[in-house]
Amino acid sequence: MRPLSPSVRLGILALTCIVIVLxxxxxxxANPAQVLTTLLTDSFRSPTAFADTLKRFCPYMILxxxxxxxxxxxxxxxxxEGQFLMGGMTGTVVALQVGGIGGVLLGAVAGMVVGAAxxxxxxWIRAYRxxxxxxxxxxxxxxxxxxxxxxxxxxxxxxxxxFPTTRTLGPQDMLGGVPVxxxxxxxxxxxxxxxxxxxxWWLRKTVAGYELxxxxxxxxxxxxxxxxxxxxxxxxxxxxxAIAGFGxxxxxxxxxxxxxxxxxxxxxxxxxxxxxxxxGNPIGIIPSAFAYSLLQQGSLAVQTLHVPPxxxxxxxxxxxxxxxxxxxxxxxxxxx
Amino acid sequence: MSIVALEGIAQRCGDFVALDNVxxxxxxxxxxxxxxxxxxxxxxxxxxxxxxxxxxxGRVIVHGQERHYRSSREAIADxxxxxxxxxxxxxxLTCLQNLMLGAEPGAVxxxxxCEDRANELAEQMGFTFDWHSRAESLGPAGAQKxxxxxxxxxxxxxxxxxxxxxxLSPRDADALFVSLRKLASQxxxxxxxxxxxxxxxxxxxxxxxxxxxxxxxxxxxxxxxxAQLAELIVGHALTAFEARELPQGxxxxxxxxxxxxGDRGNDAVKSATFQVRKGELVGLAGVDGNGQKELFxxxxxTRGFTGLANLNGExxxxxxxxxxxxAGVRIIAEDRLAEALVEDWSLADNAVLGFQRxxxxxxxxxxxxxxxxxxxxxxxxxxxxxxxSTDQAIGSLSGGNQQRFIAxxxxxxxxxxxxxxxxxxxxxxxxxxxxxxxxxxxxxxxAGALIVSFDLDELLEFCDRILVINGGVVSAPxxxxxxEIGQLMxxxx
Numbered sequence: 001m002r003p004l005s006p007s008v009r010l011g012i013l014a015l016t017c018i019v020i021v022l023x024x025x026x027x028x029x030a031n032p033a034q035v036l037t038t039l040l041t042d043s044f045r046s047p048t049a050f051a052d053t054l055k056r057f058c059p060y061m062i063l064x065x066x067x068x069x070x071x072x073x074x075x076x077x078x079x080x081e082g083q084f085l086m087g088g089m090t091g092t093v094v095a096l097q098v099g100g101i102g103g104v105l106l107g108a109v110a111g112m113v114v115g116a117a118x119x120x121x122x123x124w125i126r127a128y129r130x131x132x133x134x135x136x137x138x139x140x141x142x143x144x145x146x147x148x149x150x151x152x153x154x155x156x157x158x159x160x161x162x163f164p165t166t167r168t169l170g171p172q173d174m175l176g177g178v179p180v181x182x183x184x185x186x187x188x189x190x191x192x193x194x195x196x197x198x199x200x201w202w203l204r205k206t207v208a209g210y211e212l213x214x215x216x217x218x219x220x221x222x223x224x225x226x227x228x229x230x231x232x233x234x235x236x237x238x239x240x241x242a243i244a245g246f247g248x249x250x251x252x253x254x255x256x257x258x259x260x261x262x263x264x265x266x267x268x269x270x271x272x273x274x275x276x277x278x279x280g281n282p283i284g285i286i287p288s289a290f291a292y293s294l295l296q297q298g299s300l301a302v303q304t305l306h307v308p309p310x311x312x313x314x315x316x317x318x319x320x321x322x323x324x325x326x327x328x329x330x331x332x333x334x335x336x
Numbered sequence: 337m338s339i340v341a342l343e344g345i346a347q348r349c350g351d352f353v354a355l356d357n358v359x360x361x362x363x364x365x366x367x368x369x370x371x372x373x374x375x376x377x378x379x380x381x382x383x384x385x386x387x388x389x390x391x392x393x394g395r396v397i398v399h400g401q402e403r404h405y406r407s408s409r410e411a412i413a414d415x416x417x418x419x420x421x422x423x424x425x426x427x428x429l430t431c432l433q434n435l436m437l438g439a440e441p442g443a444v445x446x447x448x449x450c451e452d453r454a455n456e457l458a459e460q461m462g463f464t465f466d467w468h469s470r471a472e473s474l475g476p477a478g479a480q481k482x483x484x485x486x487x488x489x490x491x492x493x494x495x496x497x498x499x500x501x502x503x504l505s506p507r508d509a510d511a512l513f514v515s516l517r518k519l520a521s522q523x524x525x526x527x528x529x530x531x532x533x534x535x536x537x538x539x540x541x542x543x544x545x546x547x548x549x550x551x552x553x554x555x556x557x558x559x560x561x562x563a564q565l566a567e568l569i570v571g572h573a574l575t576a577f578e579a580r581e582l583p584q585g586x587x588x589x590x591x592x593x594x595x596x597x598g599d600r601g602n603d604a605v606k607s608a609t610f611q612v613r614k615g616e617l618v619g620l621a622g623v624d625g626n627g628q629k630e631l632f633x634x635x636x637x638t639r640g641f642t643g644l645a646n647l648n649g650e651x652x653x654x655x656x657x658x659x660x661x662x663a664g665v666r667i668i669a670e671d672r673l674a675e676a677l678v679e680d681w682s683l684a685d686n687a688v689l690g691f692q693r694x695x696x697x698x699x700x701x702x703x704x705x706x707x708x709x710x711x712x713x714x715x716x717x718x719x720x721x722x723x724x725s726t727d728q729a730i731g732s733l734s735g736g737n738q739q740r741f742i743a744x745x746x747x748x749x750x751x752x753x754x755x756x757x758x759x760x761x762x763x764x765x766x767x768x769x770x771x772x773x774x775x776x777x778x779x780x781x782x783a784g785a786l787i788v789s790f791d792l793d794e795l796l797e798f799c800d801r802i803l804v805i806n807g808g809v810v811s812a813p814x815x816x817x818x819x820e821i822g823q824l825m826x827x828x829x
Contacts, residue, residue, distance in 0.1 A: 205703060207697075207701060207703055208701065211692060214678060214689065217678040217680065217681065218674070218679070220675050221678060221689065224675050224676065224690065225657075225692070226637075226658030226659075226660070226693060227658070
């Protein structure tokens with residue numbers, strides 16, 4: 001039998017994905033059209049819903065950059081979730097202590113420092129001892145979960161609260177925004193946009209970005225081209241952690257105003273998908289992050305239709321599979 | 337009377353014509369050479385005779401009868417055997433197991449009888465084998481011998497050998513031809529695919545020349561000179577690459593007592609001492625795996641060393657690869673895809689590789705896009721890399737074209753020392769000359785070049801001076817002379 005052409009194979013894959021989603025919806029007993037409409041449009045139902053979507057959009061972009069950065073160096077930073085949590089917790093505590101705009105700034109910076117520190121063991125082990133970053137970052141995630149849960153239920157818990165949370169920052173101690181119609185666009189979101197664009201420029205146009213990409217694509221060729229592969233690897237994971245921690249700090253001072261058990265709804269794990277869905281282009285992080293925030297927001301609403309929220313995860317996962325297939329297909333084509 | 341006659345063979349794959357109306361007539365008992373450049377269709381023609389390909393047109397006549405082989409199995413049953421360029425030896429199996437693999441005498445084997453027959457065949461050829469040792473202990477020469485015995489084990493009378501000497505030292509190559517002649521005198525017929533013309537003129541009786549998938553000529557070897565053969569192969573007159581007076585520039589590279597640790601913890605380079613002058617092309621002759629790679633990596637800075645290595649008076653030991661690149665050290669790496677290129681990237685992006693920190697390639701923290709585009713064009717033009725644009729992925733080019741690009745890149749941006757590992761790998765005769773001329777030009781601007789090749793004739797033709805590396809020991813022959821160098825290469829002196 002002749003092998004099928006790449007476009008036919010992609011078509012079959014896309015069709016399979018759609019069928020899987022339909023089967024999942026039908027077995028859940030819901031009306032597929034209604035569920036899909038709700039998933040996609042819930043964010044635009046009310047200003048509050050849209051504001052909630054933006055609250056997700058911001059960390060998805062920043063964490064998407066964190067994952068993308070490491071990915072470009074050939075590293076899979078699963079530890080973004082833990083770095084985000086540690087950054088968010090530290091950022092909250094610092095902002096609570098300092099207060100005002102200084103607290104906002106210091107909180108975000110403290111988040112960045114702690115995020116980098118959380119990635120440091122994994123970066124060092126990977127670069128200089130050859131231990132795989134996936135294993136070490138998963139273990140660091142576990143430590144971050146347990147440590148943050150312990151601290152927020154103990155030393156840094158608001159004694160007046162009935163559940164594990166810190167005190168809440170006042171509005172004057174948080175980052176504001178620009179009102180656009182009925183909603184307020186937080187400065188953090190604007191910062192995140194700028195950050196993605198700046199990252200795209202850095203990666204594609206600078207010598208450092210070029211060297212990072214060489215290390216990810218062919219480290220041996222990199223060493224012959226005068227690149228210190230170990231140092232670049234080390235720096236890339238550290239930077240990825242710093243960005244993730246910054247994202248956590250920013251989330252605390254811009255949107256949440258406090259740190260609590262459940263501060264992250266799995267942003268760090270979703271960010272892995274955001275970065276892969278973005279494709280080869282860093283700017284792709286923006287639409288990809290938006291798709292994630294849209295569907296995750298919608299997944300809350302579909303629960304009212306008695307459909308498990310996992311449906312959004314299912315759709316996103318299949319999208320990631322589909323996009324990976326498109327990218328992989330292109331690479332295979334160039335070689336064939 | 338021909339034992340093998342291929343008549344009017346054509347082989348097409350879509351629009352691509354690999355062979356066009358090619359005929360080959362081989363007499364019984366001859367060593368028959370098939371020569372031509374890469375892509376001339378030599379291997380394709382042999383695969384047709386061996387039953388691995390069926391021709392689009394034409395007749396295959398073996399032992400006087402027309403054959404339509406549907407697989408190599410049928411060709412083997414017809415007593416045809418083929419040793420391809422890459423040995424089909426499984427290192428984990430013993431020599432005896434390799435010998436019998438796929439041609440075992442039966443489901444139940446009397447191993448003693450098998451070993452007896454193996455010894456008989458080896459003795460007939462003048463080889464000795466420890467049949468129970470694992471094949472990984474064989475060097476390239478031993479592996480080649482085992483491949484030939486595999487043909488005899490299968491009772492082959494027509495033997496096709498594809499570039500059999502590519503990995504052998506001159507001495508082992510000479511020994512191989514002695515065995516082949518012996519086989520021919522006992523009635524076997526040998527078809528030899530090669531690009532080494534001295535082998536043709538010294539050992540073969542007839543020669544068939546292919547170019548671009550067409551038959552150019554078939555001659556008695558005694559009626560043709562080596563130079564005439566070279567012209568038939570490339571299709572135009574070749575002027576000899578002139579030997580010249582030994583350049584007497586000042587010392588560029590000075591190496592004293594250099595020791596380089598190998599991957600297995602042994603000393604891959606043992607106390608090497610030599611110099612490369614400015615202007616000089618120094619060939620480093622040797623069989624693959626004798627420390628060439630480790631020496632190059634040490635000089636490039638991707639592997640540590642002890643001892644002294646100075647480039648234009650500057651100590652290399654304290655310098656990183658980046659600093660050496662800035663000082664003009666360039667490498668044409670051994671393994672194109674693993675060490676020299678990012679396959680999926682464009683020619684333009686690959687043009688920057690290694691130069692990304694040079695001032696001419698930078699604007700502030702960014703890459704100078706104008707320089708990048710300019711150099712990519714320059715590197716493509718230098719040795720005629722065939723591509724559609726500078727945006728084409730370099731992995732989609734043929735190996736030869738990748739090599740042209742890499743060689744041009746290594747000669748760019750004022751080199752002071754060029755470390756060339758098989759710079760002509762996969763190149764045709766014209767491109768090989770162009771690359772060596774490029775090396776000469778770069779050297780006349782003040783660089784020195786150290787060149788590794790496994791083809792001694794190539795080094796003898798193009799280099800000013802030759803050093804030999806054997807078992808990590810670098811030695812200098814008294815003269816640039818084939819016999820002495822050949823002996824040094826196997827440690828016979």
